[in-house]
Amino acid sequence: MMQRTFHRDRFTWLAYLSLAFYGYFLNVLGPITPFLKEELRLTYTVSSFHFTAFAVGILLIGVGGHLIIQRIGKQRSLWLGLFGMSLSALLLLVGKNPVITIGASFLMGLIGSLILAIVPAALSDQHGEMKAVALSEANVIASLFATFAPLMVGWFARSFGGWRLALGIIACIPILMFLGLGKNSSPIATSMESESRPAGGPLPALFWIYWVAIFLAVSVEFCMVFWSADYLERVLGLIKANAAQAVSLFLAAMIVGRLLGSRLVQRFSTRAVVSISILIAGVGFLLFWRAENSLLGLSGLFITGLGVANLYPLILSLAISAANGNTVQAGARATLASGTAILALPLALGRLADAMGIRSAYGVVILLLISVFLINQIAQRNSIAHRLANQ
Numbered sequence: 001m002m003q004r005t006f007h008r009d010r011f012t013w014l015a016y017l018s019l020a021f022y023g024y025f026l027n028v029l030g031p032i033t034p035f036l037k038e039e040l041r042l043t044y045t046v047s048s049f050h051f052t053a054f055a056v057g058i059l060l061i062g063v064g065g066h067l068i069i070q071r072i073g074k075q076r077s078l079w080l081g082l083f084g085m086s087l088s089a090l091l092l093l094v095g096k097n098p099v100i101t102i103g104a105s106f107l108m109g110l111i112g113s114l115i116l117a118i119v120p121a122a123l124s125d126q127h128g129e130m131k132a133v134a135l136s137e138a139n140v141i142a143s144l145f146a147t148f149a150p151l152m153v154g155w156f157a158r159s160f161g162g163w164r165l166a167l168g169i170i171a172c173i174p175i176l177m178f179l180g181l182g183k184n185s186s187p188i189a190t191s192m193e194s195e196s197r198p199a200g201g202p203l204p205a206l207f208w209i210y211w212v213a214i215f216l217a218v219s220v221e222f223c224m225v226f227w228s229a230d231y232l233e234r235v236l237g238l239i240k241a242n243a244a245q246a247v248s249l250f251l252a253a254m255i256v257g258r259l260l261g262s263r264l265v266q267r268f269s270t271r272a273v274v275s276i277s278i279l280i281a282g283v284g285f286l287l288f289w290r291a292e293n294s295l296l297g298l299s300g301l302f303i304t305g306l307g308v309a310n311l312y313p314l315i316l317s318l319a320i321s322a323a324n325g326n327t328v329q330a331g332a333r334a335t336l337a338s339g340t341a342i343l344a345l346p347l348a349l350g351r352l353a354d355a356m357g358i359r360s361a362y363g364v365v366i367l368l369l370i371s372v373f374l375i376n377q378i379a380q381r382n383s384i385a386h387r388l389a390n391q
Contacts, residue, residue: 006133006266011126014181015119015134016141018082021177022115023142024149024170025089025108029054031153035163040098049098050105055343057109058116062336065117066329074328078118079182082174084111089171093164113335121331124320132270132317136262139313143255147248203323206382207330210319213375214337217311219345220281220368224250224308226346227358228288228301235359236297249298250305257309265314271380274314278373281307285365311372312338318379 029051037047069077085108092104123138124131152166228250233243257277264273284303291297316334323330345368352361 006127006130008137009126010181012123012134014078014177015123015126016138017173017177017181018078018115019119019138020141020145021082021170021173022085022112024145025085025112025167026054027146028149028153028166028170029105031150032163032167035153035157036098036101040096040101042098046098046102049102052343053102053106054109055339057106057111058113058335058339058342060110061113061117062332062334062339064332065114065335066332068114069118069121069328069332074118074122077114078122079174079178081112081114081118082177085115086171086174088112089167093167093171109339113339116338117328117332117335119331120316120320120334121327124317124327130266131320132265132314133262135313135317136258136265136310139309140255140258140262143251143258143309147251147255203326203329203333206322206379207319207333209375209379209382210315210322211333211337213315213372213379214312214319214334215341216368216372216375217308217315218338218341220365220372221254221308221312222342222346223349223362223365223368224301224304227349227353227362230353231358231362232294232297232301236291236294238294246298246301249302253302253305254309257306258313260306261310261314270314270317271376273310274318274376275373277307277310277314278369278376279307281311282366282369282373283307285369289359289362289366315372315376322379322383 033047033050036042036050072080088104088107088111092101092108095101095104119138120135123134127134149166152170153163156165157163225247229240229243229247232238232246233240238246261273261277281304284300284305284307286300288297288300288304291300319334320327320330349361349364352364355361
């Protein structure tokens with residue numbers, strides 16, 4: 001197929017960096033939790049409330065974020081999300097009791113998730129038929145920043161200033177973004193101020209089919225991120241430190257997979273790339289799940305990451321395409337799917353692991369992948385039938 005041209009303007013880079021900024025703070029909570037637990041003398045349960053509070057913030061934006069965006073506009077909402085998350089991170093940094101730190105985590109998820117709701121919609125409006133490329137590239141950069149989060153925490157924890165610098169330094173980035181990209185950004189400003197369609201109308205059934213697929217795809221991703229280290233330790237016998245570091249294989253594969261995916265969607269249909277990605281993820285996970293030695297297990301973990309990498313950005317692209325131009329509400333509802341998955345599925349897998357062991361419990365991932373594949377096929381047939389009916 002003929003390769004299409006993709007142009008990255010100033011707004012595109014602003015959107016990429018905004019999503020990367022959000023991804024960093026989403027992934028920094030886990031690495032800083034042991035430090036908060038020790039300094040504030042928290043239990044495991046209270047420590048876990050930091051991430052739970054962040055996820056609840058995501059859910060609230062998923063429900064009502066489109067109303068805020070519709071009222072004050074995409075441009076103001078984006079900067080509100082950036083600076084709101086920055087100030088919330090600084091509050092977490094200085095907090096000396098769990099009420100403040102958990103509250104700061106909630107504000108990070110609540111205000112910051114405006115970024116997660118806005119960026120897909122704005123990139124889709126900006127790039128039209130090439131939105132799958134834009135969303136893939138945005139998630140590549142977000143994955144890179146997410147990978148830096150634990151590295152920054154570990155590095156600063158062992159050096160001058162302590163782990164808090166990993167939050168404080170990155171929290172200042174929106175100032176640089178505003179100075180470098182916030183002004184003189186025509187025609188970006190036009191794109192950001194325009195609204196695709198009033199947010200009050202219902203989204204079509206096809207969007208909600210893809211919504212379920214987004215929920216399942218994000219569930220797979222976070223089940224792997226949250227529990228693969230424990231699996232490698234308990235089932236394949238890696239020592240705890242090595243098992244924790246091995247998760248970086250999955251994250252590195254996500255970066256490589258999204259780089260490849262951003263190129264493949266310029267040559268092949270988005271649905272075809274999604275189908276291939278699900279198959280790759282399934283093969284990789286079966287290798288990881290049934291491996292009897294660490295080499296095969298780690299190989300399977302990497303291959304799983306390659307496949308899972310493109311599920312969220314590309315299914316999100318298909319969902320927004322199915323929204324009949326209502327990109328703002330579609331972006332917010334997609335955020336709801338992500339927040340629900342992050343909050344529910346890793347916890348559910350953990351409960352299953354308590355009941356039947358981590359190896360048996362991990363079988364839920366293959367069921368999730370099969371479900372994503374079936375829903376993608378249903379959505380494809382629904383889309384074809386809709387096009388035929390309108391001809």
